[in-house]
Amino acid sequence: AGTPGSYSDFSPVAQFTTLSAPICPVPSGLVSSNITQNSATVSWSAVSGAVGYVLQYKTAAATTWTTLNVTTNSANLTGLLAGTTYQYKVRTVCVAEAAGTPGSYSDFSPVAQFTTLAPSTCPIPTGLASSNITYNSATVSWAAVSGAVGYTVQYKTLAATTWITISVLSNTANLTGLLANTTYQYKVRTVCVAGSLTNAGVYSDYSPASQFTTLTAPSCPMPTGLASSNITYNSATVSWAAVPGAVGYTVQYKSLAATTWITLNVTTNSAILGGLLSSTTYQYKVRTVCVAATSTNTGVFSDYSAVATFTTLAAPPPVVCPMPTGLASSNITQNSATVSWASVAGAAGYTVQYKPVSAAAWISLNVFGNSINLVGLLPGTTYEYKVKTVCTATSTNSGSSSDFSPASQFTTLPASNSNKTGINTTSDIVVYPNPADELFNLELTETTQLQLSDISGQVVYAAVKEAGTHTIEVGHLPAGIYVLTLTTANGKQTLKVLVH
Structure with missing residues (x-):
């Protein structure tokens, strides 16, 4: 930076001359052959060392050339017009173009020409006739044309301006879906050479139009006596x-x-x-x-x-679902009872609720008959129960339920120890009072492992107690039924304890 540098003068000028481009011969000997109405083959003498040729051709009257690149010294030209003079010319490709290389080509040859064959005569159909005419269909026919590969039929109502076109292979066509009592026109042309992507095809002109009139639609009586x-x-x-x-x-x-x-x-x-x-x-x-x-007939x-x-009639009133009546209890033991009621006609089932009278929460059971055996009850305990009907769903009843019946009561038999409210087992284990408010007493005759669980199985108290009388506090527990499990050297016992 800040230093201009030091350079010599340029040397005296020297020079060189590139070689002449290689000579790329112009094609010669252009000829045409295999000339038809819509195709021709053009060829020329092969040029030694050529990698290809560029062919251009057009009608004599056209101003724009069509270009083809070929690798041999001939080309088949298709899709030409019949009875038409075409010009064509060719140049040699000595070096093909590539990236950075312009390629080497000869000039185009002098123009040569050929004329495609005149179109064949394609006769117009004659003898057009109609038959089997109904109110919505007709058959049209014509004399068969020798050498025809098919026919094009056009038809329309006399009043219409647009023709409907169908292509057929034989010299007859069935026209369907027509209007009744209507005059139709139809015309036909012959297909001598079918058209394709490279061939315009050869067709006759359309025949003069013929016509027919469809029949009147059959009478269709209107319904009466509704x-x-x-x-x-x-x-x-x-x-x-x-x-x-x-x-x-x-x-x-x-x-x-x-x-x-x-x-x-x-x-x-x-x-x-x-x-x-x-x-x-x-x-x-x-x-x-x-x-x-x-699909081809408009119908009559x-x-x-x-x-x-x-x-329509007024909707019926909703079905009333009757409340159960006649509640009764039977087969009462220390820990079970059967409750029943009068059957309700049409009932799909019943819902029974029961609980000790001192409890707040009801226990619900769904039954199909009009009785149920309640088990796992506490001895010496008054229970209340009530029932409601579940009605069958009908077109006017979505399956409603009745109200619950008034509650009825029963009392289970007392435990064997008459001066304590509890359970006296074979191991002389006594629990009292039961139901309990703040605490219950437990009399044990041997060392016992205690476990108190709620009805979900969650353990809320566990301890090991020696023989004697023990007080278990339960005032802090939610009201409900609890299961007391007592395990001794002689086995395991399970008791139910109700906490208010």
């Missing part, structure tokens, strides 16, 4: 006098206030309408189907009948 019956709050049957020869009927119906018709297709002269609104006036109308519609139908009406 009537409604079997009317309920959500359905009705509509009927009408049968129409001889009918293949079916179309029924449309709607509520009086609606603007859109609902459509039914039936094969007999009656229809059941379902899903209706209660206390609602409906309109309905019917048409006869004399000929069913198909009568007009719709005059509109008839009916009114």
Whole structure:
């Protein structure tokens, strides 16, 4: 930086001359062969060392050349016009173009030419005739043209401006889906050579137009005698006098206030309408189907009948689900009891709830019959129970339940130790009071492992106690039923303890 550098003067100028480009001979001997109406083969003398050729051709009247690159000294030209003079010329490719290399080409040869063959004569069909004419179809035919590969048929109503075109292989065509009592025109041309991507094809001109008139559609009587019956709050049957020869009927119906018709297709002269609104006036109308519609046939139908009406009934009141009655208890033991009630007609089942009278939470059971045996009860304890009916679902009842019955009561038999409310087991283990409020007493005759669990199985108290009387505090526990498990050298016992 800051130093200009030091350079010598340039040397005296020297020079060189590049070699002349290699000579790339112009093709010669251009000839044409295999000339048809729409193709020709052009060829020329092969140039030694050539890597390819560029061919250009056009009609004599055209100004733009079509270019082809070929690797041999001939090319087949297709898709040409019949009876037309074409020009063509060729140049040699001595070195092909590549990236950074322009390639080496000869000049184009002098222009040569050929003329494609004149188009073949393709006769116009004659003898056009129509037959088998119905109200919606007709058969058209013509004299067969010798050598034809097919025909093009065009047809339209006399009043139309657009022709419908179909291609057929034989000299007859069946026209379907036509309008009744309508005059049609039709014309035909011969296909002598079928067109393709490289061939324009050879066709005759269209024949003069011929015509035919379709028949009047058959009479289709309108239904009469419309009537409604079997009317309920959500359905009705509509009927009408049968129409001889009918293949079916179309029924449309709607509520009086609606603007859109609902459509039914039936094969007999009656229809059941379902899903209706209660206390609602409906309109309905019917048409006869004399000929069913198909993909090629518009069908034949009568007009719709005059509109008839009916009114649905009021919806029935909701079904009342009766409450169970006649509650009774039986087979009472220290820890079980059977409760029953009078059966309710139509009941799908019952829900029973029971609990000690001192408890706040009910225990629920679902049963199908009108009785149930309650087990795992506490001895010497008053229980209350109540029942509700679960009714069967119907079209007007989603399966409701009754209210619960008034509660009834029973008392389980007392434990064997009459002066203590508890359980006296074979090991002389006594628990009292039971139910307990703040605490319960436990009398043991030997060393015992204690475990107190709630009804979910969670242990809330565990200890090992020696023989004697012990006090277990439970006032801090939520009210409910608990399971006391006592394990000694003689085995294991399980007792239920109710905490208020």
